[in-house]
Amino acid sequence: MAKRCLIVTYYFPPTGGGGVQRNLKLIKYLSRQDWKFSVVTSAGRAANIASDETLQADIPKNVEIIPVSFLNNGKNKFLSTLKSTFLIRFISSFLFIPDRHKKWVQVAKKSIIETLAQKNYDLVLISSPPYSLAQMAAELTEELSIPVVLDMRDPWTTNPYKIYPTSWHKKQDQKCEQKSIKKIKYGISAYQSLVNFYSTSIAGFDKNNWRTIPNGFDEEDFKNIIPQNLESNKFHIAFSGTFYSHLNNPKFLFQAIAGLGKEEREKIRFHHIGSSAQNLKKIAARHGLQNNLVEWGYQNHKKCLEILSGMDAFCFILDSTNKNADKTIGGKVYEYLRLGKPILALVPHSGEAADCVNKTESGIVIDPSDTQRVLKTLQTWITSPPKIRTDRKILGFYRERLAEQYASFFDEIFNKF
Secondary structure, three states: OOEEEEEEOOOOOOEOOHHHHHHHHHHHHHHHHOEEEEEEEEOOOOOOOOEOHHHHHHOOOOOEEEEEOOOOOHHHHHHHOOOOHHHHHHHHHHHOOOOOOHHHHHHHHHHHHHHHHHOOOOEEEEEEOOOHHHHHHHHHHHHOOOOEEEEEOOOOOOOOOOOOOOHHHHHHHHHHHHHHHHHOOEEEEOOHHHHHHHHHHOOOOOHHHEEEOOOOEOHHHHOOOOOOOOOOOOEEEEEEOOEOOOOOOOHHHHHHHHOOOHHHHHHEEEEEEOOEOOOHHHHHHHOOOOOOEEEEEOOOHHHHHHHHHOOOEEEEEOOOOOOOHHHOOOOHHHHHHHHOOOEEEEOOOOOHHHHHHHHOOOEEEEOOOOHHHHHHHHHHHHHOOOOOOOOOOOHHHEHHHHHHHHHHHHHHHHHHO
């Protein structure tokens, strides 16, 4: 008999970006195992995030989409007019705890209750961030007669991307997190470090009721991918995603490239696919690298994979001076793994990202400020990039296998509930 799951997620196609794919791929693959899904999500495209219509092809036809609208006014309306993602995040962190989506979540909760009254569901899966959805998951855990599972795509107060304007704001957010997670009975995290953090910081936290299920890649996304034609006789290295000034500033990488000999420097092309809170052209110009930078802007998922598949190497950056930089990876890294090109991981030597690269033997981990080692690595890779073994340990990141882990955990919950 089919099992019915109500998924609650703010981000879902046509909204693009890596954050939507965890739920999208779960639905895609569990629908093939006789699961039925309804999705409560924001109406239309989420503000300030580009759309990607191509992702909608992965939504099975029998999935019910329940859009929830919230009329922006006052502070939220003002934020929606801003173009700078950094300003939006900074002002939001100052005005709203835990985030600016609290009002939407209140409206969504009413829609969830109405939906559950109309149809029978076996389970509710709530995806966070936004972290106000984790607060709602805590409330629904106490209010509903069916299991509620919180799926943490990112850490909460230990998220290195999160901005706190004052120590008071951080303390208030930590209180929100502690209060909510204490009430959550069943949870999933994309990162083992988050489960470890809760185990040591929250009294009564039962890690046996939590699972770590990482992000991954969908093998079917790589069918019929035609690699992007790129300038020949050059070494092409790419970063896919968003550049933030406080966590993954590429200045040290640019310093390393600038330190190469003239002939070596002329051979290298650094590609950025995505958006940036920084002016990369200015940073490149500061180092005399105007001709080395290629900016693609935001691309839909398929086009992004085509561009990446034409590269010689990949790069990602996490500032090692940020004490929480070891607690995240970034969704695009899993697609780097699948494409089988060497990864230049400019990240802390220990933590989630370093472990992922090292355990899969997919590249090299270097502290981002160690420009001399980055320079020497690039010198070697320009003439002879390392060959990545095809028998690496990446099978555990197939989205189909990850969906099976969800299903297995759900079955365990049904047996306990």
